[in-house]
Amino acid sequence: MAKKDYYESLDVSREANEAEIKRAYRQKAKELHPDRNPENRAKAEEEFKRIAEAYEVLSDPQRRAQYDRYGHAGPNQEFTFGDSDFHRARDAYREFGFGGFDDLFDLFFRQGGTGGSRGRQQLVRRGENIEYKLRITLEDAAHGTRMTVAVPRMVGCEACSGSGMEPGSSKKSCATCHGRGQMEYRQQSLLGSFVNVRACPDCHGSGEMIENPCQECRGTGRVKEKSRISISVPEGVDNGSRLRLREQGNAGVEGGPSGDLFIVIELIEHPSMKRDGRNIHSQSVIAYSDAALGTKIDIETLWGSESLPIPPGTQPGTTFRLKGKGITNIHRGSGRGDHFVDVTIDVPKKLSHKQRKALETYAELLDSS
Incomplete structure (x- = not known):
């Protein structure tokens, strides 16, 4: 059977904001409380699970966006839930003032069916x-x-x-709950008096106790x-x-x-590389003369050493690209990104006499041109 639309489950529009979704969920959960449905508890349980799942998805911006785009399956077919997954649904209902709600979740989501109508629970x-x-x-x-x-x-x-x-030991009926696996508590809430059915604190809902527990575990x-x-x-x-x-x-x-x-x-x-999505960035320092005259330099990439031509007249801050030497995007399945090399020019702080004379001659030539 196809799943019901999450928005329809909570009776909200697709444009509903977070507060509207939470309010709708609380109202639905209140209506499906087991004490309000004593004669149709099994149906109430299924409805309760359905609205809890709907709220768990629609209250999470990332899951909601995924659901809006792909529907129930999601892009990876993984809109599945276990008894420990309904954190948002638990918290939203707990804020409303009901006592024993965690135990209500335990009864509804525990493996083994409609816990509240059966008494003792399986602890699988x-x-x-x-x-x-x-x-x-x-x-x-x-x-x-x-x-x-x-x-x-x-x-x-x-x-x-x-x-x-x-070895050789067995289980006996729990003396606290007399083998029923449940305890009943009457509590007051904002909505009146409710009988909360909770798992037995001693046998944790199984109705049985181990006579001689294993010493190892x-x-x-x-x-x-x-x-x-x-x-x-x-x-x-x-x-x-x-x-x-x-x-x-x-x-x-x-x-x-x-x-x-x-x-x-x-x-x-990495000591010399930075990652930016599919791309890699690194820096290389070249001599002032190499920037002016041009040269070739070796660049270490993730895929081995690559020769990078530096054209004459290269300016400080120039970026060169080594195409296809980056990283594959695991999510998109597309090809590799690129490796970008940011070039900086090494300006010497000290010059020898010959170097200074050569630069002065070069400067005079620039002035006369």
């Missing part, structure tokens, strides 16, 4: 996404490279095979270690570029899938 959970900063040289960014790094991350505990229990089913991961860095990456390695993040809980690993590129400053 996707692992967290993690970031790793990778420092590379400008040459690596230009040519691309492959390297292996040690990334700290959570992996499944081998001692208990991820169960969190000592302390019952979590995961341990932290450094994993050696091979990373392929494509040519053209820039400072701040993010590379996504699917399911290379933290291990999931209770058999859930692993999160993703995001590699954030940090370029090491």
